[in-house]
Amino acid sequence: MTDAPWALLAELTHACPLHCPYCSNPLELVRRDAELDTAEWARVFAEAAGMGIVQAHISGGEPLLRRDIVQIVEAAHDAGVYTQLVTSGLGLTSRRLDDLVRAGLNSVQLSVQDARAESSDLIAGRTSFRAKERAAGVIAAAGLPFGLNVVLHRHNLDRLQEILDLGARWGADRIELANAQFYGWALRNRTALLPAREQLDRAKEIVAAHDGSGPEIVWVLPDYYEGVPKPCMGGWGARSITVGPDGTALPCPAAYAMPDLAPPNVRDHSLAWIWAESPAFNAYRGTGWMTGPCRECPRRETDFGGCRCQAFALTGDAARTDPACGLSPDHHLVRDAAEAAGSVAGSGFAYRRPPPVR
Numbered sequence: 459m460t461d462a463p464w465a466l467l468a469e470l471t472h473a474c475p476l477h478c479p480y481c482s483n484p485l486e487l488v489r490r491d492a493e494l495d496t497a498e499w500a501r502v503f504a505e506a507a508g509m510g511i512v513q514a515h516i517s518g519g520e521p522l523l524r525r526d527i528v529q530i531v532e533a534a535h536d537a538g539v540y541t542q543l544v545t546s547g548l549g550l551t552s553r554r555l556d557d558l559v560r561a562g563l564n565s566v567q568l569s570v571q572d573a574r575a576e577s578s579d580l581i582a583g584r585t586s587f588r589a590k591e592r593a594a595g596v597i598a599a600a601g602l603p604f605g606l607n608v609v610l611h612r613h614n615l616d617r618l619q620e621i622l623d624l625g626a627r628w629g630a631d632r633i634e635l636a637n638a639q640f641y642g643w644a645l646r647n648r649t650a651l652l653p654a655r656e657q658l659d660r661a662k663e664i665v666a667a668h669d670g671s672g673p674e675i676v677w678v679l680p681d682y683y684e685g686v687p688k689p690c691m692g693g694w695g696a697r698s699i700t701v702g703p704d705g706t707a708l709p710c711p712a713a714y715a716m717p718d719l720a721p722p723n724v725r726d727h728s729l730a731w732i733w734a735e736s737p738a739f740n741a742y743r744g745t746g747w748m749t750g751p752c753r754e755c756p757r758r759e760t761d762f763g764g765c766r767c768q769a770f771a772l773t774g775d776a777a778r779t780d781p782a783c784g785l786s787p788d789h790h791l792v793r794d795a796a797e798a799a800g801s802v803a804g805s806g807f808a809y810r811r812p813p814p815v816r
């Protein structure tokens with residue numbers, strides 16, 4: 459029998475005021491008029507709680523662009539699920555946060571693009587840093603558990619210490635240093651975003667030298683440089699369900715890009731069926747699907763063969779060993795890109811474009 463998932467990533471909308479060139483949303487964004495309504499989300503949370511899911515990341519796009527965000531949080535809370543709002547901070551006033559806390563919101567993860575306003579705004583594709591600073595003040599004043607998420611790449615890695623100082627100054631409890639992962643928008647912008655190895659080496663020294671005071675620091679593996687794949691999603695269909703704005707259910711938010719996956723939709727099936735029975739969630743579950751070096755590898759129960767989305771994005775076959783792995787016959791695809799990174803001038807960002815509006 460399949461173990462129950464632990465977390466639900468609820469992508470309420472792909473609409474967003476920002477245009478980050480590494481956005482984890484798909485290249486084809488869901489239209490606003492296709493989004494699940496309040497009652498449909500309430501049913502999803504009730505089913506999630508019934509399956510034993512304990513935590514929902516209420517995300518987007520920008521979830522605060524949903525006019526019914528308070529009712530959606532309330533539905534998740536009433537179902538008995540711990541809720542975390544994942545937000546750009548734009549539109550997060552203290553009145554709005556008060557309403558959300560009254561509805562049962564448990565924690566907030568705020569994104570920031572850099573430690574300085576000018577470069578943060580350049581990466582976000584619009585003026586936004588000061589609004590984020592105000593949002594951080596609102597979250598800290600509310601006393602909620604406060605995570606700061608920073609995607610790291612060539613254009614901000616050199617300011618890692620300033621980023622850590624910013625997180626401490628803003629009152630974050632935890633800073634997630636998410637080295638950019640290259641699929642979707644980030645793959646499109648890979649030349650501009652890939653850091654030089656020396657930048658990463660200096661960043662790792664800063665993280666290693668951190669004395670443990672202040673916010674907890676989480677370092678997400680820069681897999682292009684390590685020769686070791688990440689245990690992506692804790693394994694395919696092992697820990698987490700993503701439900702997209704239109705009800706598409708995926709084992710991973712980046713799996714939108716796999717054309718043959720045929721993901722199920724919560725409008726057609728129960729979450730329990732989707733998790734346990736759907737072909738999409740079973741496609742790369744466990745180790746039986748493995749090919750090439752993964753099949754005999756002692757690490758196969760540790761890293762699950764790496765990332766299926768990366769294998770698909772770089773080789774066209776999601777069942778191949780993740781090219782980030784040094785044992786993969788496709789490893790040159792990653793190694794060559796990483797080695798060229800320091801010598802190639804950034805080509806400018808292809809910013810995420812907004813989805814069509816209703």
Ligand code: SF4
Nearest residue numbers: 751752755758763783
């Ligand atoms: Fe992981 Fe497969 Fe590489 Fe082994 S061969 S380390 S299981 S990705």
Ligand code: FES
Nearest residue numbers: 690710765766767
């Ligand atoms: Fe989809 Fe890694 S991002 S499995």
